[in-house]
Amino acid sequence: MPLDRAALPVLSMPRAAKRLLVLTVDASLCVLTVWLAFYLRLGEFVALSGPALWAALASVAIALPIFIVFGLYRAIFRYAGWPALMTVSKAIAIYALIFSAIFTAMGVPGVPRTVGLIQPMLLLLTVGASRALARFWLGGLYQSQLKLAALPKVLIYGAGSSGRQLAAAMTNSLEMRVVGFLDDDERLHGHVLNGLRIYRPDDLAGLVESLSISDVLLALPSGNRQRRNEILASMRAAKVSVRTLPSVTELAQGRVSTSDLRPLDIDDLLGREPVAPNHILLGRNVSGKVVLVTGAGGSIGSELCRQVLKLAPRVLLLIEQSEFALYAIHRELAGKLVDSSIQLMPLLASVRDSARMQEIMRAWRPETVYHAAAYKHVPLVEHNPGEGLRNNVFGTLAAAQAAAVCGVADFVLISTDKAVRPTNVMGASKRLAEMVLQALAADGAKTRFSIVRFGNVLGSSGSVVPLFRQQIRDGGPITLTHPEITRYFMTIPEAAQLVIQAGAMGRGGDVFVLDMGEPVRIIDLARRIIELSGLSLRDEENPEGDIAIEVTGLRPGEKLYEELLIGDDPQPTSHPLIMKAREEYLPWCVLEQKLATLQRALDANDVGVLRQLLQQLVSGYCADEAIVDWVHLQNASAQ
Template sequence: MRRRDKQFIAVLTDFFLLAFAFWSAVALRFDSLTPPLQVYYWMALAAPLTAIPVFIRLGLYRAVVRFMEDRVVYVVFLGVTLSVLGLTAFVAFQHILGVSRGVLVIYWLLAILYVGASRFLARSYFLNAERQLAGRKRVAIYGAGRAGTQLAFALRAGRDYLPVAFFDDKAELQRTELAGLRVYAPEEIAEVLATKGVTEILLAVPSASRARRAEILALLEPFPCALKIVPGMADIVSGSVTVDALRPVDIEDLLGREAVAPDARLLAACITGKSVLVSGAGGSIGAELCRQIVTQRPQRLVLLELSEFALYAIDQELRPLAARAGIELVPVLGSVLHQRRNELLMRSYGVETVYHAAAYKHVPLVEHNPVEGLRNNAIGTRRLAEAAAAAGVQTFVLISTDKAVRPTNIMGASKRLAELILQALARQGGSTRFCMVRFGNVLGSSGSVVPLFRKQIESGGPITLTHPDITRFFMTIPEAAQLVIQAGAMAQGGEVFVLDMGKPVRILDLAKRMVRLSGLEAIDEQHPNGDIAIDIVGLRPGEKLYEELLIGDNVEGTTHPLIMRAFEHELPWSELIERLQAMDDACRRFDYADAMSLLRGAVCEYTPGHQGEAELLWRRLERSASTMSPSSLH
């Protein structure tokens, strides 16, 4: 029906209800079903004619009955009261005799009851009718607070979800009803899910700490239903999302630690009002560093990136933010290997701080392309660092990895060599402070297993796992980026900063939890008829069962509880420079054997794992290179 037609029906209904309310008042006052109406018949007509214009003025007919709030009681109360006062004033001024004040009082009560009850009965009818709509998912809401109640009303108004129960751990709320739904204790979850046909549980505790949300999710995880979560309170209050903007529960919600508030002084020290360059600005860590840097209001942010698409994406994302903050944004397409160009770039834009995040980091790919990995990660770091020193950069921060500790793959060994390069340059003296920050996997990065597992679950499996006992450290990308910035501000020169990554996570357990979060079950000995298979495919070339963050035990704390300073062996620049030059020459000649020999000599902890496929590839390339002229190899 058209909106106007529905409003006309509402006005007509109120007209008859108000007239009936007046007749009922007269009947009750005189205790008769056939009361004397000689004096009151005109008032039975005047009652609705005075009340309805007031209702229109107060907006009663603009409210959609299905979405009507409890405020309607106030509107009805005010409208009827004003109309009764108008009738009373008219009787008094006209000196009409025989009108009982008791009739007006009873009419006032009955009119509020009749009109108000009609609204709530209509709303209940429409909501109950909508609950029967096919295709609505029956859901339960964990959290019977304000956010949970608002979520229940919002979902009822929609067509996708039908809330049927609340769960809450507060004893005073249990056994009560909120928004027409019963509140149950967490101990009753299994019974309620079975009896009410719940297919999803929605977590509505936006103000709870991350640790508390992780506890609740761990409680809900074993149940055979999908989990979704309401956004954080900060996002709801800011207006960027609404309370019903549900999102799937990510593994970050289970693994993420309670965030430690960043030190504003450390965040601003190397950024605010300065010219900052980020290499690898389009990567997972580089892009997040750029986002964090923009919030600290640098004078200028230079984005150095080898991938055109990645540079375009981060430039488009940051440009509106930079414009609002008055920050000059400079996208630069190029490689860290171009030393002369990068020196000119830093001089031209007066770069004062460099965050070096550019790296080839996918272990199997670098293992199959060892010379390129070595050139980009190690030789590229040397050239960018020397360019920074020549350009007078104040602070140079290398983003390192836990795979640099006792490496078994070329990616880790090349990053350890990059650390040695910066340590040696720092000992050379000069105005540039060199330091490095070492941490493990970040959740949701392009190299993380989490996006891969999620895609495999969405496609019905199987999940591919290299080894049942493999473990890894995990940290969220924003937390890692914040800690990198703060660690860089602590640098005096040559430090290896190590981030506290918490406890290592068993990847098999991670895979099973992700399956359960999707409302499915992994196939294992306890669940042979599960939904998603987990295939063990064997360790990849160079992959370790577990990662470490420290080479030795010589470590001390800093002023930040999550940042430690490690003291590890170094190589003098005079010894290292000869190896680096020979390594660069070997890479130019495509001399795989010589390059790997020099790498093992420089990184004494490097113990190569299986490299059969990489060696076969490079034997073929060497045979091809032997037929080419020496000049063409450059």
């Protein structure tokens, strides 16, 4: 606003200058009110000369010392409310006694006696009005300037259209204050854009110190991941927190706001550039069809539901045994539903309940099933192996047999890289679930059974990324089981899209493997998350750092390295990120008998026999020597 812009120079003046300004204003008001008092008494304006000039000078000489004594100039903006008006009134009351005594009681030739009474009243009104104006015009702006100065100062990386829109959107932000731009274009360095200076990115470390910068906002929505990595590498030593805007596709509306900002997640640093999905494959088994997702409330299952909903199925069946998880995903999807013809059906069920699964499938006759229900936390399943096997193996068997009985066209199992030469029960159970589908497919089932195997997904339940972020918020340390532990990573949306596309390519018994990019050392991941939070690693080289990394040792069943293939020579498919593995399996007539034996061992909770059976069934399974099943250990200690 023009008034606000005019007030800023006043607020930026030194305190002594502000006091001098107010003294000048009050002196001018003394002269003005004497002149007005003459007009009110005589009915005409008189020149400020002779007796009128002497009256005006006398008013200034009497008023200003009194105002100074009463402290009207000690805190200009603080004395702008009712206490200030009372102080002004007291000061002018003393002034009125002296001024009226001289010009009314004693009298001065050429000055009407009533001027001595009129002028103090006018002075009270004008001085009081000036203080009220100061409160109205400057007081609120002054407080806002104080609040603005206290906000965290940030730089925007990128002086393009997105950067300019972001800076404009943050003009009145109550969270942070933009103080400049960083840009790679040397032609812009030193220039001012919308009142904000454009700096060289190489100067960031110095700017952090001189301008007290806390955050850098990346306004590069069209920049590729490699370019972002280069920028982040250049900022690592600056100790600033980094936030970013979504990609161009997420900003299709053409406007940028502060709500679009998000913390720069680790998925911006990992893997390859996203490959555009094949929309024919995406829609083949979903669009206009009845689709069922088991484990719909889990991290993978819920993202599958989101992606499926975008592809406009006729009916989406949400199967979940957790009441709260089912409520949460159903509520979220219902809020996103724009096509009222799509039916969302939240169904409480356990995939281990064969009768319930058949009942559901007979009622809706789904054409595609995505089986994401599983226990997947390695240490928890290692301590509860029986439940892991019941859910992951026999739950998969129950769901698959129900699908075959009810004429489901496509059944897709979500598997894991931990199924390859597993060292834990969770991985062994998932490999056994894969073998169940391979055997059923080879046994002549009309349902096309497919398996999609991939590694860790960022942000899933049990993922290290949210755990590390929480540990950083708590002040550390970040806990790491081994300094050499390595994992594959992929974002949840990308994994879900690839699962849908891979399932559409299934012919029966296929094991699809997703290209996860290069494996990542978890300790490097932890270091990057610390740096992206604007903090430093505390170690022997930097004992004054913010967050330490503590190595706790490998947990039961945990591997240092994960693999995606059991055999060799994976076959390419029509999608560049999806391969087809060649994996051996047992014929259904043999596997069925082995599963019956496994079921009897489960019923007896004989953990030793369970481990022996898994070693016979699952190629490469090598269990830890110690049994860590909690129930087994408790029973052993009680004997």
